[in-house]
Amino acid sequence: xxxxxxxxxxxxxxxxxxxxxxxxxxxxxxxxxxxxxxxxxxxxxxxxxxxxxxxxxxxxxxxxxxxxxxxxxxxxxxxxxxxxxxxxxxxxxxxxxxxxxxxxxxxxxxxxxxxxxxxxxxxxxxxxxxxxxxxxxxxxxxxxxxxxxxxxxxxxxxxxxxxxxxxxxxxxxxxxxxxxxxxxxxxxxxxxxxxxxxxxxxxxxxxxxxxxxxxxxxxxxxxxxxxxxxxxxxxxxxxxxxxxxxxxxxxxxxxxxxxxxxxxxxxxxxxxxxxxxxxxxxxxxxxxxxxxxxxxxxxxxxxxxxxxxxxxxxxxxxxxxxxxxxxxxxxxxxxxxxxxxxxxxxxxxxxxxxxxxxxxxxxxxxxxxxxxxxxxxxxxxxxxxxxxxxxxxxxxxxxxxxxxxxxxxxxxxxxxxxxxxxxxxxxxxxxxxxxxxxxxxxxxxxxxxxxxxxxxxxxxxxxxxxxxxxxxxxxxxxxxxxxxxxxxxxxxxxxxxxxxxxxxxx
Amino acid sequence: xxxxxxxxxxxxxxxxxxxxxxxxxxxxxxxxxxxxxxxxxxxxxxxxxxxxxxxxxxxxxxxxxxxxxxxxxxxxxxxxxxxxxxxxxxxxxxxxxxxxxxxxxxxxxxxxxxxxxxxxxxxxxxxxxxxxxxxxxxxxxxxxxxxxxxxxxxxxxxxxxxxxxxxxxxxxxxxxxxxxxxxxxxxxxxxxxxxxxxxxxxxxxxxxxxxxxxxxxxxxxxxxxxxxxxxxxxxxxx
Numbered sequence: 001x002x003x004x005x006x007x008x009x010x011x012x013x014x015x016x017x018x019x020x021x022x023x024x025x026x027x028x029x030x031x032x033x034x035x036x037x038x039x040x041x042x043x044x045x046x047x048x049x050x051x052x053x054x055x056x057x058x059x060x061x062x063x064x065x066x067x068x069x070x071x072x073x074x075x076x077x078x079x080x081x082x083x084x085x086x087x088x089x090x091x092x093x094x095x096x097x098x099x100x101x102x103x104x105x106x107x108x109x110x111x112x113x114x115x116x117x118x119x120x121x122x123x124x125x126x127x128x129x130x131x132x133x134x135x136x137x138x139x140x141x142x143x144x145x146x147x148x149x150x151x152x153x154x155x156x157x158x159x160x161x162x163x164x165x166x167x168x169x170x171x172x173x174x175x176x177x178x179x180x181x182x183x184x185x186x187x188x189x190x191x192x193x194x195x196x197x198x199x200x201x202x203x204x205x206x207x208x209x210x211x212x213x214x215x216x217x218x219x220x221x222x223x224x225x226x227x228x229x230x231x232x233x234x235x236x237x238x239x240x241x242x243x244x245x246x247x248x249x250x251x252x253x254x255x256x257x258x259x260x261x262x263x264x265x266x267x268x269x270x271x272x273x274x275x276x277x278x279x280x281x282x283x284x285x286x287x288x289x290x291x292x293x294x295x296x297x298x299x300x301x302x303x304x305x306x307x308x309x310x311x312x313x314x315x316x317x318x319x320x321x322x323x324x325x326x327x328x329x330x331x332x333x334x335x336x337x338x339x340x341x342x343x344x345x346x347x348x349x350x351x352x353x354x355x356x357x358x359x360x361x362x363x364x365x366x367x368x369x370x371x372x373x374x375x376x377x378x379x380x381x382x383x384x385x386x387x388x389x390x391x392x393x394x395x396x397x398x399x400x401x402x403x404x405x406x407x408x409x410x411x412x413x414x415x416x417x418x419x420x421x422x423x424x425x426x427x428x429x430x431x432x433x434x435x436x437x438x439x440x441x442x443x444x445x446x447x448x449x450x451x452x453x454x455x456x457x458x459x460x461x462x463x464x465x466x467x468x469x470x471x472x473x474x475x476x477x478x479x480x481x482x483x484x485x486x487x488x489x490x491x492x493x494x495x496x497x498x499x500x501x502x503x504x505x506x
Numbered sequence: 507x508x509x510x511x512x513x514x515x516x517x518x519x520x521x522x523x524x525x526x527x528x529x530x531x532x533x534x535x536x537x538x539x540x541x542x543x544x545x546x547x548x549x550x551x552x553x554x555x556x557x558x559x560x561x562x563x564x565x566x567x568x569x570x571x572x573x574x575x576x577x578x579x580x581x582x583x584x585x586x587x588x589x590x591x592x593x594x595x596x597x598x599x600x601x602x603x604x605x606x607x608x609x610x611x612x613x614x615x616x617x618x619x620x621x622x623x624x625x626x627x628x629x630x631x632x633x634x635x636x637x638x639x640x641x642x643x644x645x646x647x648x649x650x651x652x653x654x655x656x657x658x659x660x661x662x663x664x665x666x667x668x669x670x671x672x673x674x675x676x677x678x679x680x681x682x683x684x685x686x687x688x689x690x691x692x693x694x695x696x697x698x699x700x701x702x703x704x705x706x707x708x709x710x711x712x713x714x715x716x717x718x719x720x721x722x723x724x725x726x727x728x729x730x731x732x733x734x735x736x737x738x739x740x741x742x743x744x
Binding site: 364377 | 577578
């Protein structure tokens with residue numbers, strides 16, 4: 001050790017001091033949080049002390065800190081990676097123990113796993129190996145030229161993405177189209193894909209408002225709710241079919257967008273965000289309290305399911321006068337038919353949203369949105385009416401929210417104000433921001449990450465939130481402007497047009 | 507007939523009176539310059555002509571029509587375009603897109619010929635056609651700001667300090683182009699400048715503004731020769 005430190009700035013006693021300091025901090029932080037728990041005993045609630053957790057917390061802090069010191073001092077990568085692996089295993093141990101409230105003093109979880117069944121041995125070894133590998137390869141030898149490999153990689157990915165946007169989009173669309181054929185019998189896969197697709201559509205809708213027009217809308221869920229309740233109420237009270245209600249829901253949501261937008265769009269930035277947040281809450285509170293119309297917190301149940309374009313019905317027992325879907329196509333009845341149909345329906349709706357957005361971007365109105373996001377005064381001096389331009393973005397975004405809401409209502413068959421809380425707005429906004437403002441493919445990725453992954457890893461329960469938090473931190477560090485955050489510098493979108501212009505001028 | 511006529515205009519920012527009764531006019535085909543020190547109210551006057559902020563007293567007539575109560579975007583659609591203070595190009599858009607934005611309220615059938623006209627005036631912009639505007643030099647950005655204004659087919663072009671922060675050689679180029687725009691494209695120009703020497707040399711007529719009032723007016727040559735103007739704006743600085 002002493003020879004290793006000889007060449008560096010820090011000497012041994014300083015290292016010990018530093019480690020002791022961090023041990024004390026870890027002790028202070030963990031003793032109340034981890035060290036004490038209330039246990040329900042027959043005699044009443046009692047305090048139990050869990051020194052094992054405190055010890056592990058201090059131990060992992062000290063080892064982790066030592067790894068950082070090693071890194072600072074430029075020790076070999078293997079030593080650093082070993083220390084980090086030990087830290088990670090200790091943290092893992094701590095969490096497992098924290099969850100299992102038995103007294104496990106003697107046997108560490110990882111060891112239990114390693115000597116349990118063959119499967120758990122493999123899992124334990126894989127866990128340790130992966131942590132070690134990540135630690136080893138993310139380390140840089142001190143003194144090595146500071147080329148940021150990750151930056152290089154990400155710029156490479158960007159380049160590939162940029163030059164192949166269309167192909168990537170096409171592959172994505174084909175994947176989503178054949179998805180039911182791959183997972184046709186897997187009910188939960190189709191359900192999950194449908195859910196992700198709803199959020200992709202909502203993300204694309206909000207992307208018009210936030211990504212293109214640059215209006216921070218924290219109450220987007222209000223339009224989703226308006227769409228859902230429009231369909232539910234129209235279908236229950238006037239017995240209108242889904243296919244008639246779908247455009248109506250969009251129109252209602254768009255009108256609400258205009259009603260909200262008219263007074264508030266003179267506001268900017270934070271102020272607009274707060275007002276839209278308030279609007280979202282107002283809608284929800286009205287839905288809860290207007291009991292006669294909306295059923296209040298009970299919601300609206302047994303909402304009519306969509307028919308096959310009015311031609312056939314998906315139910316097992318077909319009502320008088322209509323045809324069963326399975327009979328229409330001469331297939332056996334399967335409850336999956338409806339689910340797959342719903343999946344294709346939302347896929348189509350989402351693709352329409354995307355297509356309209358892409359078209360609008362190339363039209364003067366879309367260009368005006370983007371310009372407005374960059375500089376409102378310049379826009380006004382070019383003769384653009386900022387109010388109308390913002391209103392149109394708000395209304396069109398709201399309309400797609402309304403479509404998605406109507407779909408949500410018909411898919412669930414039951415809606416209540418519970419489904420339209422602020423958290424939903426936050427999730428949709430997070431999808432847009434995470435994807436990279438204004439990036440259509442980014443929204444898809446972000447929706448999969450935000451909605452798909454948490455559902456897929458449902459067994460991990462609370463750990464999901466831990467991983468989610470770590471993911472957000474990682475995004476902040478490495479891709480602070482979103483996963484796919486770059487606007488193509490020219491919306492000449494197709495190069496031929498540009499060449500044409502340049503050619504004519506030569 | 508005067509193209510732009512400003513009659514007794516007062517403009518306030520809150521309680522502060524920035525313009526204290528301005529009378530001036532710009533005739534068709536002229537280059538008129540307004541010079542003055544920092545904070546004299548030059549930009550305020552130019553922006554008041556565009557409707558932001560609006561004049562609280564007085565009238566502004568454009569081709570005989572009172573525009574002093576109209577919103578900015580409507581005024582700009584009448585045929586007044588400006589290259590605003592600080593240029594205000596769209597930095598993340600390409601040069602081509604910026605020029606498209608300039609023509610956004612115009613009939614698309616003029617687009618190609620207008621674009622060619624702008625590229626004739628500023629060949630540099632053509633070289634940079636697909637570059638992000640924010641990555642260009644100050645002079646190129648100024649050219650773009652003027653080019654973008656021209657894409658809106660103005661009859662009156664308002665320029666707010668086009669020389670700000672530019673190298674002398676670039677300033678000369680820009681002013682030569684402004685003269686060309688005036689002479690060949692028949693665009694009336696109202697130029698607000700601190701660079702009094704160049705501006706007065708270029709202008710047919712000029713006004714001098716001090717603390718929200720017009721204190722002097724005359725032809726460019728007269729003002730250049732005026733001892734007060736020389737003492738305040740020309741000597742020492744240049």
